[in-house]
Amino acid sequence: MNQPQQQKVAVIGGGSWATALVKILSEHSQVQVRWWLRSQADIDHIKTFHHNPRYLSDVYLSPRRVKPCGKIRDAVRGADYVVLALPAAFIQEPLQKLTSADLRGKRIVSAIKGMIPDQNKLVTDWMEDTYGVPLDDMCVIAGPCHAEEVALEKQSYLTIASTNPGCAADFAHLMTCRYVTAHPLADLYGVEYAAVMKNIVALACGITHGLGYGDNFQAVMVSNAMLEIRRFVTAVDPREREMSASAYLGDLLVTAYSQFSRNRLFGNMIGRGYSVKAAQLEMKMIAEGYYAAKSIHVLNQQYGVDMPITEAAFRILYEGEAPALAMNELKGYLK
Ligand SMILES: NC(=O)C1=CN([C@@H]2O[C@H](COP(=O)(O)OP(=O)(O)OC[C@H]3O[C@@H](n4cnc5c(N)ncnc54)[C@H](OP(=O)(O)O)[C@@H]3O)[C@@H](O)[C@H]2O)C=CC1
Numbered sequence: 093m094n095q096p097q098q099q100k101v102a103v104i105g106g107g108s109w110a111t112a113l114v115k116i117l118s119e120h121s122q123v124q125v126r127w128w129l130r131s132q133a134d135i136d137h138i139k140t141f142h143h144n145p146r147y148l149s150d151v152y153l154s155p156r157r158v159k160p161c162g163k164i165r166d167a168v169r170g171a172d173y174v175v176l177a178l179p180a181a182f183i184q185e186p187l188q189k190l191t192s193a194d195l196r197g198k199r200i201v202s203a204i205k206g207m208i209p210d211q212n213k214l215v216t217d218w219m220e221d222t223y224g225v226p227l228d229d230m231c232v233i234a235g236p237c238h239a240e241e242v243a244l245e246k247q248s249y250l251t252i253a254s255t256n257p258g259c260a261a262d263f264a265h266l267m268t269c270r271y272v273t274a275h276p277l278a279d280l281y282g283v284e285y286a287a288v289m290k291n292i293v294a295l296a297c298g299i300t301h302g303l304g305y306g307d308n309f310q311a312v313m314v315s316n317a318m319l320e321i322r323r324f325v326t327a328v329d330p331r332e333r334e335m336s337a338s339a340y341l342g343d344l345l346v347t348a349y350s351q352f353s354r355n356r357l358f359g360n361m362i363g364r365g366y367s368v369k370a371a372q373l374e375m376k377m378i379a380e381g382y383y384a385a386k387s388i389h390v391l392n393q394q395y396g397v398d399m400p401i402t403e404a405a406f407r408i409l410y411e412g413e414a415p416a417l418a419m420n421e422l423k424g425y426l427k
């Protein structure tokens with residue numbers, strides 16, 4: 093591991109995952125975190141009290157290692173790594189203040205499990221197209237890991253995927269601490285697509301739970317979903333991959349079953365009769381699966397992969413189909 097002594101990491105985003113990542117990174121004495129948040133009140137609170145007031149507010153944030161700031165150019169200046177940790181729908185606005193020159197020579201890490209909604213692009217593709225960041229200078233953070241469990245220092249595993257083995261290994265080192273183990277993996281696209289798609293499945297699981305379906309049905313749905321994800325990922329990026337690995341199956345399982353899953357919670361509300369708007373207003377956090385259902389539906393028009401679970405979610409969320417009707421129809425496709 094050829095890491096220089098001091099590592100400067102800019103983290104972009106002020107929500108729960110950003111807070112958890114800042115906590116993990118700041119476990120390393122050689123890491124300095126510049127943390128961009130959009131709310132000046134939150135920045136002031138963190139500087140004064142060393143806790144993020146609205147997300148994972150129990151987490152202590154070391155003032156020696158973590159410097160919050162409100163200007164994104166200040167956050168990325170001199171950084172070795174820039175970690176993107178906002179929901180995909182909100183990443184374009186703050187990044188508009190940056191030019192390709194601001195990001196040149198830096199490694200970009202996407203912690204986002206969503207697609208740029210209006211363009212239906214993976215975040216890494218969008219960064220390459222918009223800022224000319226070479227794919228080899230990027231990695232994604234994946235794996236079954238909820239921010240809430242990082243806050244509690246519960247043992248967790250992450251996967252750092254990149255086309256560049258050195259980039260993945262270096263960042264995996266920074267993501268490893270007493271309660272987190274991170275492993276590098278070469279499958280950037282497979283991991284990134286699977287992370288987007290498992291959110292749609294978790295949302296669909298939440299819908300069935302809200303409708304009163306039981307664990308038996310959900311287990312069948314999750315098994316079928318894994319096959320659906322495999323079919324799509326293989327169509328988009330054909331290659332050998334071990335889809336039972338935790339970056340794929342593990343993340344699907346934790347999101348489909350965890351009490352902390354935003355996507356499952358959102359789906360559960362829809363299944364219980366909330367409208368999409370009402371569920372969004374009720375949720376204090378973002379469910380990426382809502383946006384992903386549309387992006388994957390649109391993308392799949394060019395691939396034509398059989399995806400009954402994603403399609404059922406799309407019809408419920410965007411075409412107003414009654415959840416009970418869509419799930420009743422889905423029953424005929426599951427084995
Ligand atoms: N939470 C988790 O356990 C994990 C999350 N992820 C991924 O990390 C990414 C970030 O999710 P997470 O941290 O959970 O999200 P949260 O819902 O916790 O936080 C949302 C963030 O987005 C900001 N935001 C909300 N609305 C807007 C807006 N209209 N314009 C600009 N910014 C806005 C919020 O700022 P403000 O508070 O000021 O409104 C906040 O910083 C997602 O892609 C998610 O899938 C990945 C692994 C685990």
Ligand SMILES: O=C(CO)COP(=O)(O)O
Binds near residue numbers: 236238356
């Ligand atoms: O990706 C996650 C856990 O690995 C988080 O999923 P949710 O956004 O559904 O909470």
